[in-house]
Amino acid sequence: MTDLAAQFLADAGAAPAAASSAPAAAPTGLAAQFIADASATPAPAAPAPSAAPSAASQVGRQVGLTARAGVTGIMALPSMVGDALNAGVNFGIRGINDLAGTQIPQLAPVSQSVQNIETDAGLPVPKNATERVVQDAASAMAGVSPSVGIGKLLLGAASPVAQAVGAGMQAVPGAQIAGAAGAGAGSGTARELGLGPGYQIGAALLGGAAGVGAGSLASAGVRAAANRMMPAPSIPPAAAASRADSAVERMLNDLGPQARQAYAPMQQPEPVPVGPALGAPAPSDGVQAAAPGAPNVPAPTQPAAAQPMPTASSQFGTFQPLQQRIAQAIQENPQVDPAAVMRAQDFQTLGMQPTLGQITRDPIQYAQEMNIRGAPTGAPIANRFNQQNAQLQQALMGLTGTPADAYQAGGAIKGALQSIDNQMGQQVSDAYAAARASSGKNLDVPLQGVAQDYAQVLNDFGDKVPSGVRNNFNQLGLMGGTQQKTFSIENAENLLKVINANQSNDPATNTALGQLRNSVKNAILSADDQGGVFAPARALAAQRFALQDQIPALQxxxxxxxxxxxxxxxxxxxGKTDDVSAMAQLLQQHAPDAFQEMRSQIGAQLAAKGFGANPAGDARFNPSPYMQQMQAFGPTKLAAFYTPDELAQLNAIGRVGAYMNAFPSAAPVNTSNTASAIASLVGAGVKKIPYVGGLVDNAQNRMFVNRALAARLSDTAVQQPGGAPAQSALGSLLLNSAQRTPSGNP
Incomplete structure (x- = not known):
């Protein structure tokens, strides 16, 4: 027996013949394995591989998954509200069960019920991670539609906060869809990787920002390609000028008659000498004296006769710079808004930089700029607003000078007028003295008219006539019917001084003295030597009295x-416009410092209406009172103090202030800054998310801010209010950060 056979027999428990009577041992080793394999039950055959699903079934499944995503997205907002309500109810149910030992069943989440209904309706269920992530992205995209609809409804709400929220929800739906898809895909991917809720929120934020950015880049690329492939047709200069002329005319008609004066103020008249030249010699002999009531005196410049309102066509030169600027913009961008060009030109006139909402006056764009200024990403817009207000104040103060207080200014202007009148009076006296020396006689002043007027004043006013004045008149013998002394020009001048010295605060007394003063003046003018040596002196006196009548401040x-x-x-x-204009010309010729004080007082009144008391120096400009004061002064009175360019600047200040601070009628501006506060809180929370806050930080808001600050005229062609996509992406994140199929009640 070979060694292998012996080993096999030994393993099988076989023994030599001598030992056959002994009991057999259990098989071991290779024999045991052999016996076990031989006695084992055969393994079942492997199932044949199933056939691959057909293309039709795959298409049907994808259609079903799409429908499921659409229903889930549309029901996302109601489900979220329902889940919150059910969570509150379930909290109460659990409390009752704990206290009473009852077994009241809890309400299932609404979102879970929606998923169950979709499954019962035969809609397929996502089977793998890819399908679940795609389902999240598609559901988020579908959820944009109801949010846009709700936003449009909120725009009609009475609350400014609701209007601001509505404006954000309904604006730029394309960017919202892109942001929602990115947010849904980001949060779903993080969930499939087994990451916790915090990471899912961060992934949703990153995905939303990436989606918005990708959508914006794609849109910009499409627009750029379209512009290259289909450039805007060029417009001939003549056609652009015609369109600009029509646009200016239409804008002025829309703004009303005051706009024509504001955009094209009347030209400043050439200075005309007012009154006799101070220090000049008296008129030579032979100058004809002016008849009483019609003094031979150069009158202040009178306003021109009323003319038809100018149009951009009939008086093209007046509006030519504005028309040229609009025509140039139309050639560069045929779809540009001419009104925006006009507003941008006003900012340029003042050396200021506008925002897009200020030159377009688009209610949504304007409101979003105002609302975002309190958020961290809106700080550049807030800085722009502060800079604009400071520049507006500097522009106005540059035209006002340094006005004195009312008492000092009044004293300076009054003193200058008194000095002018005294010089004219001295000229008259010198002329009469020269005439007396030449003729050797006095020129008597007739008193018949004075006597009649004095009697009438005493009858009408009685003891209201001061005793000092009555004494001087009585010394002339006027009441006795017999003149007791001659009455020369010097006597008349002295009597006028007595009348003036007795002015009081009693209106009746002042009225009586005024009548007596006029009577004495008329008597002086009626003293006539029939063209003799006293005629030049009489002419100077007539000029002086006429000027006092024309300028009440001088009198x-x-x-x-x-x-x-x-x-x-x-x-x-x-003061009345003609009176103020005449006084301004008189002071400008003979007392320039007093004229500058008048100008400063006019400017100070405008500044007070625009900025108020402004003790801190940074008060907000109020355009309405300012423009009301501009209209109250009127272009003729203002033209007495300011050049046409300065008048244009004053009007531009009012318009720019309105572009800045006058809200468009439909603009949902949140004046309580609630939206800014909420945005600040959200931004602060986002920044605290590790590795995410620094990247997100309201990327779309930054894009909106940059576009608003650029204020490009090309962006006025198609007004596209921005700012909403970031908020909408955040809303999509909140909808997608929770599981689509919750496993239980909260």
């Missing part, structure tokens, strides 16, 4: 009837 200063405190208010700010 008041001469008679000292108005206190300095009230002088500016009565004769400058509140």
């Amino acid at each position: 008041a200063a001469s008679a000292d009837t108005v206190a300095p405190d009230d002088f500016v208010k009565r004769f400058v700010v509140g």
Whole structure:
């Protein structure tokens, strides 16, 4: 027996013949394995591989998954509200069960019920990670539609906060869809990788920002390609000029008659000498004296006769710079908004940079710029607003100078007028003195008219006529019917000084003295030597009295009837246009410092209406009171103090201030800054997410801010309010950060 056979027999428990009677041992080793394999039950055959699904079934499944995503997305908002309500109810149910030992069943989440209904309706269920992530992205995209619809409804709400939320929800739906898809895919991917809720939120934020950015880049690329492939047709210069002319005319018609004066103020008249030249010699002999009531005096410039309102066609030169700027913009971009060009030109006139909402006056764009200024990403817009207000104040203050207070200004202007009147009076006296020396006789002033007027004043006013004035008149013998002394020009001048010295605060007394003053003046003018040596002196006196009649402030200063405190208010700010214009010309010729003070007082009134008291120096410009004061002054009165370019600047200040601070009628501006506060809180929370906050940080808001600050005229062609995609992507994130098929109640 060979060694292998012996080993086999030994393993099988076989023994030599001598030992056959002994009991057999159990098989071991190779024999045991052999016996076990031989006695084992045969393994079942492997099933044959199933056939691959057909293309038709795959298409049907994808259609079903798409329908499931659409229903899930549309029901996302209601489901979220329902889940919150059911969670509150379930909290109460659990409390009752714990206290009473009952077994009241809890409500299932609404989102779970929606999923169950979709499954019962035969819609396929995602089977793998890829299908689940795609389902999340598609559901988020479908959820944009109801949010846009709700946003449109909120735009009609009365609450500014609701309007602001609605504006954000309904704007730029394409970017919202892109952001929602990215947010859904990001959060779903993180969930499939087994990451926790915090990482899912971060992934959703990253995905939403990436989706919005990709959508924006794609849109920009499509627009750029379209512009290259189909460039805008060029417009001939003549056609652009015609369109610009029509646009200017239409804009001015829309803004009303005041706009024509604001955009094209009347030209400043050439200075005309007012009154006799101070220091000049008296008119030579032979100058014809002016008849009483019609003095031979150069009158202040009178406003031109009313003419038809100019149009951009009939007086093209007036609007030519504005028309040229609009025509140039139309040639560069045929779809540009001419009104935006006009507003941008106003900013350029003042050396200021606008925002897009300010030049377009688009309600949504304007409101979003105002609302975002309180958020961290809106800080550049807030800085722009502050800079604009400071520049507006500097522009206005540059035209006002340094005005004195009312008392000092009134005293300076009144003193200058008194000095002018005294010089004219001295010229008259010198002329009469020269005539007397030449003729050797006096020119008597007839008193018949004075006597009649004095009697009438005493009858009408009685003891209201001061005793000092009555004494001087009585010394002339006027009441006795017999003149007791001659009455020369010097006597008349002295009597006028007595009348002026007795002015009081009693209106009746001042009225009586005014009538007596006019009577004495008329008597002086009626003293005539029939063209003799006194004619030049009489002509100078006529000029002086006529000028006092034409400029009430000159008469008041001469008679000292108005206190300095009230002088500016009565004769400058509140004076009649012709009176103020005549006084301004007189002072500009003979007292330039007083003229500058008048100009400063006019400017100070405008500044007070625009900025108020402004003790801190940074008050917000208020365009409505400012423009009301501009209209109250009127272009003719303002033209007495400002050049046409300065008038254009004053009007531009009012318009730019309105572009900045006057809300468009439909703009949902949140004046309480609630939206800004919420945005700030959200931004702060996002920044705290590890590795995410620094990348997200409201990327779309930054894009909106940059576009608003650029204020490109090309962006006025098709107004596309921005800012909503970031908020909508965040909303999609909140919808997609939760599981689509919750496993239980909260």
